[in-house]
Amino acid sequence: MVQIIDKKINLEFPQGHHLHCLIAQIPNHLRRVEHGFALTDPEEKWTQVKAILDLISIGEGNLKKLHFLVLPETSIPFSRFDEMLAILEHSFRPNTVTMFGVEHIRLRVYRELLERFRENNDEAIELVDRDIDSGDILDMPVNWCCIAVKEATGKLRVFLEAKSHPFHGEEFLDKYHDLYRGRHFYLFRSRPSCFNFMALICLDYIYRDLYASNIKQIIDHADRLFFSTKQGLDALFVIQCNPKPEHRAYFEVISGFYGEFLEDTPGVRETVSVFANTSDETSLEGLPSQAPYGNSFVVMNKHYKLGKIQHPEFTTDNFSGAPVCRLRFGSGTRLYYINLPLYHELDPRTSRIPLKVHVVLRWSEGKWVKIQGDEMVAAVTG
Numbered sequence: 001m002v003q004i005i006d007k008k009i010n011l012e013f014p015q016g017h018h019l020h021c022l023i024a025q026i027p028n029h030l031r032r033v034e035h036g037f038a039l040t041d042p043e044e045k046w047t048q049v050k051a052i053l054d055l056i057s058i059g060e061g062n063l064k065k066l067h068f069l070v071l072p073e074t075s076i077p078f079s080r081f082d083e084m085l086a087i088l089e090h091s092f093r094p095n096t097v098t099m100f101g102v103e104h105i106r107l108r109v110y111r112e113l114l115e116r117f118r119e120n121n122d123e124a125i126e127l128v129d130r131d132i133d134s135g136d137i138l139d140m141p142v143n144w145c146c147i148a149v150k151e152a153t154g155k156l157r158v159f160l161e162a163k164s165h166p167f168h169g170e171e172f173l174d175k176y177h178d179l180y181r182g183r184h185f186y187l188f189r190s191r192p193s194c195f196n197f198m199a200l201i202c203l204d205y206i207y208r209d210l211y212a213s214n215i216k217q218i219i220d221h222a223d224r225l226f227f228s229t230k231q232g233l234d235a236l237f238v239i240q241c242n243p244k245p246e247h248r249a250y251f252e253v254i255s256g257f258y259g260e261f262l263e264d265t266p267g268v269r270e271t272v273s274v275f276a277n278t279s280d281e282t283s284l285e286g287l288p289s290q291a292p293y294g295n296s297f298v299v300m301n302k303h304y305k306l307g308k309i310q311h312p313e314f315t316t317d318n319f320s321g322a323p324v325c326r327l328r329f330g331s332g333t334r335l336y337y338i339n340l341p342l343y344h345e346l347d348p349r350t351s352r353i354p355l356k357v358h359v360v361l362r363w364s365e366g367k368w369v370k371i372q373g374d375e376m377v378a379a380v381t382g
Contacts, residue, residue, distance in 0.1 A: 001212045002164050002204075003184050004221045005123045011095050011190035012152040013067060018339040019195070020358070021068040021274060024052055025296045025334045027281035028074055028241050036104025036141030036179065040285060042077035049076060051368055052335065053084075055361075057091035062358060063337070066096060070276040073101035073163075073202050073241040074143065081146075088148045089156040097188075099199045101145045101239050107180050108138040110162060117158045124160065127183035140180040145239060147186065147199050159186050161199065164214065165207035185214075187221065187233070196225070197235040205238045205275075206249045215253050222267025232267040235340060240277040245295050246319075250275075255322045258301050272340050272355075273299040280331035294331025299324045304341065304354050313360045313371065327355055335361040335368060 013019055026048055030037040039045050049071065056063055076084055081102055088098055105113075111128055114121045131137060143163040150156050162182030185204070189196050198218065207214045222233040257268060275297050282293040299319065300306070306316045306325040313334070319326045329336055341354030361368040 001209070001217060002182065002214060003123075003127060004187050004198075004217060005184050006187050006189055007120070007159065008189050008191055009149050009157060010151040010153060010155075011097070011149070011193050011195065013095060013190070013193040013195055015193075016342075018342050019067040020062070020065045021070065021338055021340050022052075022056070022063075022066055023274065023276045023296050023329070023336040023338070024049075024069070024071045024075075025277060025279045025294060025329065025332075025336065026052075026072065026075060026363070027279045027283075027293075027333055028072065029281075029283050029285075030074060030241075031285035033104075035106045035139070036143060037074060037284070038103050039074075039077055042079060042103075045075070046077055046080050047366070048363060049080075049084075050087075051366075053087050053091070055335075055368055056096075057087070059093070064093065066093075066337075068235075068237070068274075068340070069096070069098040069100075070237055070239060070274060071098075071100035072276055072278045073145070073239045074103060075241075075278070076100050076102045078103040078105055085146075085148060085156065085158065088150060092150050094150055094152050094154050096150045097197075098148045098150075099145060099237055099239060100148075101143070101201060101241070104141045104143055106138065107132070107140045107142050110142040110144055110160070110180075111138070114160055117160065120157050120159050124184045128162075131180075131183065137180065140178065142180045142182075143201060144182070145199065145201050147188070149188070159188075161185060161201065163201040163204060165203045185218070187225075189231075194231055195234050196222075196231060197237065198233065199237045199239065202238065202240040202242055206253045213253075215257055219257065219265050219268050222271070223265055224267070226267040232269065233271045236268075236271055236273045238273065238275045240275060240296075241282065241293070242277050243282075243293055245275060245277050245293070245297070251319055251322055254299055254319060254324060258299070259323045269301055271301075274340075275299070279333040281333055292331050295328060296336065297326055297328040298338065298355065299326050300341065300355065301325070306355065307353065314357060327357075333363045334371075335359075337361075 166179035
C-alpha cells in the first residue's frame, strides 16, 4: 500500500473566515498513446485552462480571495507544465494551492521531475527508486498530478504524486503499457493556519486489496494526528476523469469514511471532501462509449445540515442515504467557486448554511462567462 508523507507548508489563511475553492469542471479529450493517454487537443485545452488562470490572476470579483484551485485528472498538456508553474509562481497570490492532473508520461520522466523538485519530494524519490531497483520499469506510463503551493512568503513549492490504482483503460498484461502504481500520498500541514489537506487521483479514493485500503490508511493517519495534536484532516481533494462519479463503490467508501459505524474517527469527522471531475464533453478515443462525466460534488459530515435545494446548476442531497450532506453540481463545462466551511456545530448562533456557491461560470465563445439572471433562478424545495 501507499505511504502517507507529512509535509509542512507555510500558509497564512485568515482566521475565523471560510476558505475559497474553485472547481474547474472542464472536458478532457484523450487518445491512447504508447505511454498511456494524451490530450487530442492540447492547444485548445491550454487556451481554456489559461483563461482560468488569467481570471484568477486578475482577481475579478472576489477571486482575489481564492485559496484552492482544483483542475481534473490529466487536464494539463505536459508541454505546458513549466508554463503552468511559471504562471502560478509569478501571477498567483500568496497562500494559494493549485492541484492539477497532467498528461501521462513515462516513469523515467516522472523520476526526473521528482529529482528536479527534490527539495519537496525527497521521501517520494526513495520510494520510486526502490521500485526502479526491483525491475525494468522505466518505460511504464505514469498518471500523475501536481500540487503547487504558493506559500505566504511567495515561494512556490512543487509536490508530485502518481496515481496508485488504474482504471480498466490503464491496465494491461504487457507491463510496459501497464500503469505504474504510485507509492505515496502527501498530507499537507499548513502553518501557522493549522489547516491540513490531501489530494488524490480518482480511483485512489476507493482502492483496496486483501490487506488494507487507501481510505482506511488515511483515516488511521488522521486519527493519529488528532490524538497527538488535536488536529484532523480538514479537506480531501479528489481529482477525476471519471465516467461513473456516483458508482456504488464511492457511496460505500464515503459512507464508511463519515459513518463512524465501528469506531470513532475524530481525525476525519470535520473533513470536507471535494470531488472534481471532468465535464460531460469528455471523450476517450479508442474506448467504448462511456457514461456521462461531470457531477463534481462536495461532501461533508451529516451534522452540517445543508438545506434541500434544487437548482439549475446544483442540488443538495445525502448521496442516496449516506451519512453525509452533499452539494452536487451539474454535468456541463463549468467553474464552480465555493467556500469550504469552517468547523461547524449545529447552533442557532452560528451560520445555518456552512457551504455557499459564490459564482458559476460557463465556457462560451472562448471565454468564461458568469451565469446570472434567468440562468441562476433557484427552486428551493425545503
